[in-house]
Amino acid sequence: MDSTEINKGMAAVLVAGIAFFLAGWIGVNLVHQTKPEHEILKIEGAASHEAAAEPAKAEPLAPVGPLLAAADVASGDSLAKKQCASCHTFNEGGKAGVGPNLYGVVGTGRAQAAGFNYSAAIKGKPGSWSFEDLNAWIAKPAAFAPGTRMTYQGLKSPQQRADLIVYLRSLSAKPVPLP
Ligand code: HEC
Numbered sequence: 001m002d003s004t005e006i007n008k009g010m011a012a013v014l015v016a017g018i019a020f021f022l023a024g025w026i027g028v029n030l031v032h033q034t035k036p037e038h039e040i041l042k043i044e045g046a047a048s049h050e051a052a053a054e055p056a057k058a059e060p061l062a063p064v065g066p067l068l069a070a071a072d073v074a075s076g077d078s079l080a081k082k083q084c085a086s087c088h089t090f091n092e093g094g095k096a097g098v099g100p101n102l103y104g105v106v107g108t109g110r111a112q113a114a115g116f117n118y119s120a121a122i123k124g125k126p127g128s129w130s131f132e133d134l135n136a137w138i139a140k141p142a143a144f145a146p147g148t149r150m151t152y153q154g155l156k157s158p159q160q161r162a163d164l165i166v167y168l169r170s171l172s173a174k175p176v177p178l179p
Contacts, residue, residue, distance in 0.1 A: 064135035065179040067162035076167025079160055083152070090171055099150060105129050106169045107176040121147035131179060134165050 080090060087098035094101040100113030109128045111118040125145050127133060137144045138161050140154040155161050169175045 061136055061139055062158060064131055064158065064162050064165060067158060068131060068166055068178050071159070071162035071166040073163070073167050073170050075160075076163035076165070076170075079155075079164050080167055083155060083164075087150075087152075090168075092171075102168060102171065104172045106131070106134065106165070106172065119145075119147060119149045121145040121149075131165055131169075131176075134168065135161050138164060 080088075084090075084099075084102075089095055089097060089101045090103060091101075092103045094103060096113060096116050100111075100116035100118070102113075105112055106129055110125050111123045112129070122145055129137075133144070135158075138155050141148050141150040141152050142154075155164065166178075169178075
């Protein structure tokens with residue numbers, strides 16, 4: 001190896017070093033330049049997120065009342081067998097399962113079944129099981145009473161909820177009058 005070869009080698013190392021530092025410097029500057037941009041994006045993102053989430057959260061369910069008069073008890077009965085009977089019984093004096101017996105639940109206070117170990121989420125929820133409360137509950141139990149033990153994901157169809165509610169209403173010697 002002669003000295004020119006060694007010089008070439010050293011030059012190469014030097015160029016590589018300079019390139020390395022330049023790349024680093026450019027990189028750092030790029031990051032610095034994009035940082036504020038990112039923060040702007042984040043703020044915009046967060047703001048639009050809240051704006052999008054808020055109406056969704058506040059958006060009230062359409063009232064079920066107007067659907068009840070024409071709702072179908074038989075369809076509600078079969079829905080209850082499919083969607084609810086794995087956890088609930090519906091006959092008078094029926095045993096609790098994973099969930100409490102639901103005979104006569106419409107119009108009663110929360111946590112109506114004697115001896116059932118309800119969550120604080122249900123016991124602490126003020127009011128009684130009105131048609132509209134049942135509508136919200138069946139639509140999304142976890143939203144109506146956060147922390148509830150009813151791990152049912154919810155029933156989307158307003159018509160099906162109305163059918164279920166008139167079925168629940170029928171489970172009484174003296175059904176609550178329809179609105
Ligand atoms: C996976 C089991 C499960 C399913 C499925 C289920 N529930 Fe429940 N349900 C529960 C449990 C557990 C509770 C008690 C909740 C608590 O204590 O937080 C409950 C509570 C209730 C209550 C309140 C009763 C009271 O005494 O206050 C109603 C009403 C109710 N369920 C209706 C329904 C209907 C209608 C369906 C079908 C659409 C259904 N549930 C499906 C487990 C279930």
